[in-house]
Each structure stands twice: as structure tokens, then as C-alpha cells.
Amino acid sequence: MTASRQIKFGFLLAGCGQGYDDWRHPDAVADGSINIAHYRHLARVAEAGKFDFLFVADSLFVTERSSPHYLNRFEPLTILSALAGATTHIGLVGTATSSYTEPYTVARQFASLDHISGGRAGWNVVTSWLSGTAANYGKAEHLQHDERYRRAAEHLNVVQGLWDSYEDDAFPRDREAGVFLDPAKQHALNHKGEFFSVRGPLNIGRSPQGRPVIFQAGASAEGRDFAARHAEALFVEAGSLEATAAYAEDIQRRAAAFGRAPGSVGLYPGLRTVVAPTREEAQRKYREAVGLLRIDEALKQLGVPFDNYDFSQHPLDEPFPELGPAAYGSSRSTAERITRFARDNRLTLRETALRAAGPREEFIGDPVQVADAIQRWFDSGAIAGFNFVEALPRQIDAFVELVIPILQQRGIYKREYGAGTLRGHLGLAVPENRYTAARRGGAAA
């Protein structure tokens, strides 16, 4: 393997497709979001392509208007635990909210997944932006944006503290001496904070990775600070390479201000491709897929990040109506990105609705074109890799078959797994247990 910097890939598992009408595609697995055989297939294809991790997104609130994939899908920790046994190397990153969970439970389930998978677990920390979630969790009011992030920081701090409940050598399991646990190496956390009071210790030992990898996706000011301070890998949907690079620079500056070493946080923009053996076939596949979209549904989905704004009151074939910050609502950064996307490309409302969630033009084409675009992004130095999202059914298969070999030939992507853990794939060190560090006189984490 070459010593040059290597690109990383994650793969978002979204059974029947993320878009509202994706399931209607003739090649879609319409029940894919609840079909274990389909998930096993997707996971194995990604592993055959030496992907670094699988990623399962999440939400906790649906209505009859929700996108099909969100309505009826596996829960992240259970599906990732199931996929641990169907794979051997690929990382397993699951989403869990800090707003409606207890740290003790989250710490345990991710530590358990890390043990089950031999060190492949990652936690994507989210704060749940859909205000309807509160009503499913007995809360009258959704937490305000800044309160959500304060709670998230404390929640994560408690979880990471619980993951250090046992030092690496806490369990001598000495049969003759009758010593299973060395009690000096078991630590209660005794946390008391604004949101949580947790004594500990956890009831599971330190996991193979020391701590599962922390993923995040934060685009607001609070979100960026949270990510810059805590995340080891960061999903980003900033739009163009230029916008992504600017975002990356901002994140790395913030991370440095928090005292983190350069490269402590890797950025993973979403990657949606339509790749086919020829450029013409790729363009045709994309046009066919867009032809399946219903403009009324696309308008409703477009409205979601704008607090369900009703875009149907505007003319379809005139420029995208800019609503201004007041209308951006609870998913401000997504609404801002779409607005910028429409403005930069001078799109009509119809074009914006049909293309907002689709692939960028540069990622539609033949294998070399797509590989070139990927390399251009990667060579900018702004990103660690991509999080692959299927824009069409079977794009993961096409990508692994057609694009991955080109990246391998170019020496910017591994031919074999070099490590068995997610930290290993991402080049992240195993954090030292805070108590072990304190004992040997180092700084506690």
C-alpha cells in the first residue's frame, strides 16, 4: 500500500432510499428499510468495497407525511448489532439523540456494540431538530437550540466518563487467587450537572476501541462549536467544494481554538453519484429518476427544513423564493444551504425542489469522471473522505464495481483493510483511560 494520504468512505444505509419517491424506482427495494436481507446485502457490498464505515441515521417523530424511509425502518443500535455478525471489518456508526436518552443506557449500548463487533462502533451524536419529537417523549416543549447543545455536551461527557469506568486491566480474572475484578481499577463517575446526575460505574468493561468513535453533524454556530470540540468525524452537507472547504476551515480553526491537534476531526461530505459505464447512460439514468419525482411531494419535502413552509403558493417556474432567516426554522443550516444552492445556480422553484436532495452535476458521469471529481475534492485537503448516499438504487454496487478500482489504481484508496477497528480505519488513536493517565502522572482526559 502506498504511504500517501488515503481517502475514507462511509455508506449511509437507507433501505428504500432517502428521498420521498426513491422507493418508486423500478430497481428500488420498496420494503428495503425493514428488510434484513437487503441490509445485509448493502453492508456486504460496502465491505467488499473496503468502506470504512456503515452509517445509520435516525429520527424520532413521524407523521403520515413523512418520507417512506423514515416511516418504517430499523432502529440503529439493533440493526448495527445484527450487521456486526454479517461483516468483519467495516465500522458501524449509529445515531442516537442526546435530547431524549439517558447517558447510562447510551454508554452501555454503544460499548456493547463495540465489544460485539470487535471495536467497530461509532456514535453519531444528534440533538433532534424535529420539534414533534418532544411529544413522543413526554415533554411539552422541545428544548431550545442552545439548551439542546448544552445538554448534548454534558450527555457526551457523561457517556465518555462511563466508558472509562474500568481501566484496560481491570479484570485480571485470576482463577487461583479468586480475583475477577481489581477494585482499584473500577471507577464511579459521580457526575452531577445541569441535566444529569449519574453515579456509575458502568456495567460493561472498556471496549476494544477504548471509546467508540464520536461522529457529529453540526452546521449552526452552536453545532460547529460542539463538533469542533468533541467530534472525531463530522458529516457535512455544505453544497459545493468551495462551501465545504470554507466550512472545513471554520471547523479546523474552532478545533484549534479548543486546543485540538490538526487533523483531530475528519470531514465527510455526503456523496451522491450517478455513475454508469458511459456518461450518456449515467445522464439517462438520472433523467429517468428525476422523472419519477412528483413535484407536489418534492415541494412538501422541500418545505420540511423551513418548518413545513408551504412552497406551493409560489409559481413553479420562477426563481426560487428567498424567505429570509425568519422562516428558516429549526433546521436552519439545511434551509440556508438550499437557499444558497438555488441562488448560486439561478434555479427555479421547480428545479430547486427536484434537485435539492439529488447528486451534484460533477458526480453524474462515467467512472473516470466521478473518480476525477472525488479526487478533486479530496486533493483540496478539506475533507477526510465522503459519506456515500445512494441517489439511485444499486448505486453502491455500481460505485464499488466501477469507481473504487480507479481510486485504488491511483493509490489514494486502500486495496485491503489495514486494521480491524473503526479507529484503525480512520487513523484515530485509542484514547487512554483517564484514570490510568492520572495514575501514571499524565493529564486526565
Add this chain to the structure above:
Amino acid sequence: MTASRQIKFGFLLAGCGQGYDDWRHPDAVADGSINIAHYRHLARVAEAGKFDFLFVADSLFVTERSSPHYLNRFEPLTILSALAGATTHIGLVGTATSSYTEPYTVARQFASLDHISGGRAGWNVVTSWLSGTAANYGKAEHLQHDERYRRAAEHLNVVQGLWDSYEDDAFPRDREAGVFLDPAKQHALNHKGEFFSVRGPLNIGRSPQGRPVIFQAGASAEGRDFAARHAEALFVEAGSLEATAAYAEDIQRRAAAFGRAPGSVGLYPGLRTVVAPTREEAQRKYREAVGLLRIDEALKQLGVPFDNYDFSQHPLDEPFPELGPAAYGSSRSTAERITRFARDNRLTLRETALRAAGPREEFIGDPVQVADAIQRWFDSGAIAGFNFVEALPRQIDAFVELVIPILQQRGIYKREYGAGTLRGHLGLAVPENRYTAARRGGAAA
């Protein structure tokens, strides 16, 4: 297959053994509680023996004094999801507390496990009797006994309501008409109660079993009422066959009073065997295992259900000291059972400490002896089957090899799985969705 009544078996997965010193046995897998290969092996042995379900117990509070298996073990939902892929037929029953969880999360994770496993999930509802648990979940005080059971009943009611969020035919997935969901078949729960306020609907469709099977273990008056009203399968540790039969009669009487049909709730006493090809070998194995127990540790473990009472202040070789109800503490029924066990068998304190968690005399012996004892219990009509607990390492292997064939020859145990779901194994009907029932004019569940 014979048409006679068939005995059922569950198997408690306890990696390194449930007892305090079990891990010290030469044949024990000392890291077994955190060893995925060991869990897969245990699961496959039980499935080779046509067991009806695997069972994972749980607790949410440990100290340095906790039994090794409790200190460092897999979390139930993640390990069962992992085992779903390592098995094909056996049921997967996991423990989750109603005292420190949110119904939306519990409903989702068990429904997801049921989908992942093709209809093999069961939920063992517990209320968490260890008062230290509260401190890991931000609560100053553990809920009182009766409040715990009120909360449990409401929690379960919400979970079962959420499992009915979608009728069986809620997802037509009609590509041409563009209809993924039939909105008339999606139902918000709109629950507002003493402990929970949950709007719904859930974000996962109705699972293969309609609802995962409800397991319970309740021995107090509130626990018995809860079990008699809600449980479909019930773990019991009553002691002798006579005590178990009396318990069963009480449960069935209570169940009838709640309007449930005879046989709606099946009882599963724990079954600890020491079986070997000859009676002498079995006795020798048992003596060797008892020889590994440390009396000081056994005394401490004996004290746990008595609110950590210090039994070491009493002489070891005099009759077991009866403490009276005031000292029974938070696990009253276990303390009462041990007290009765010591009294009925005229045991000393030492004998009680060493034998309280061990196998009953009648289940120590050669294969025919053990099969006879099992059949005697089963023929009483009081129980549906047993929940097998390994009294020694590899007893599950010995039981499957030596005892299961005898039960099969006698026609009281299946030679092949007759069903693919846990409900199928246990002879439980798939409950009709409450909204479907209401629509066709039947009674809503």
C-alpha cells in the same frame, strides 16, 4: 410429531455463569459474559437442542461487590440482535426495565429486533429492584414498590399501543399509484397518563409477531397481579414442585379474574441440572463445583436479596437464622424463598449459602433421572416448561446431548421446530391490531 402437550425450554445466557464463583471453574469461560464467540456457541447449542428461546437477564447497577457476570456483560438488545443472525428459529427474549426507560424507545428497539429476527423477539418486563439503579439515572429516590408496578403497567400499555401504530396492511407500497402508506392505517396513540405522555405513531411498522411476547417474573402481590394481567410467559423461582404448583394456581386464578382464558400465561421455573452419563459422575461434578465456592463470598451473595444483610455475624454451622419480614428488603420474594428453602430442608447457614443458588437434588443425576424429574414437574400441569440455567459450565451441552433425546423419545418434546416465530413456539396467537379489530366491529384490544 405427537399431538400430546409439549414441554418448552428457554435458556438463560449468562456467559461466565450466574454465581459469584462460577467463573473459577476450570471449564468456565472466564470472559464469557463479554465474549461474542462464546455467546454464539451457547445460542447454537440451544438451537441444536430445539430450545424455544434464549433469555438475557439484566440489571443497571453494579459495585465492586457485584457478581462477575453482572460487572461486565453485553447489553440485552444489542447481544440479541447480534444473535439473531447466528440463529434461525430460536426466540430472543431480552430484559428491559420500565422504571428507567422511555416507552417510545423500548417499543422501537423490540419491534426492530422482531423485524430483524423474523418474529422471534420477547420483552421481559422488569421494574428494577436494586435501589442503587436510581443513582445511575439521575433520580434521587428509587420508585416505591407499588409505584414501580403502576409505572410498569402504564409503560407496557404505551409500548403495546405503539406496536399497533400501523395496521398489518398499512404499507401498500403501490409504485404506480405512488402510495407507500395508507394514512387511514397509521394511528397516533395520544396517550396521556400518570407517568407518560406519548403521541405516536411509532416509526416502525407492525412486526412479524404483531407484538413481541411479554415475559415477566413477579413474585410479590403487585408482581403477581401484574404478571397475571399482562404476561404471556412467566419466570418463576418458587423452589419445590409443590411451591411452584401453588404459585401457578395463584397466578392462573388471578389471570382468570382478569378475564384471561386458561393457558394464557405459561410458567417457566428455572432449571439447574448437573447431568452426566452416570449418577456418580454427576454427584462428583457437583461436589467439585461446590468445593470451588468460597463461604465468605457465598455469604455476601446470600445477603443481597436481604438488602445486603451481613450473615457473617451468625455461626456457620447452626440452623439458618430466620430474620423475619422486616429484613426482607427490596427483593422480598427471593428472601422469602431462601428462608423457606432453609427451613424445609433444615439447613445450616453454611449449607444455605452454598446451595441457595444451586441445582435441586432431583436434577442432579444421570440422564434418565433428570428426564424423569423434568417429566414429573411437567406432568403436574403447573408449568409450560423450564428456563434452563447453567449450574456448571457446559451443562447446556450435556443437557442437549443427554436429556433432550430422552424427552423426544417420550414424545413430550419436539424433534424439529414447527414454527418460525416465538409466538409459534409457545402456542400464542398473534394479537389482532386494536384498530383493525375496532374497524371490523370487534372489541379493541
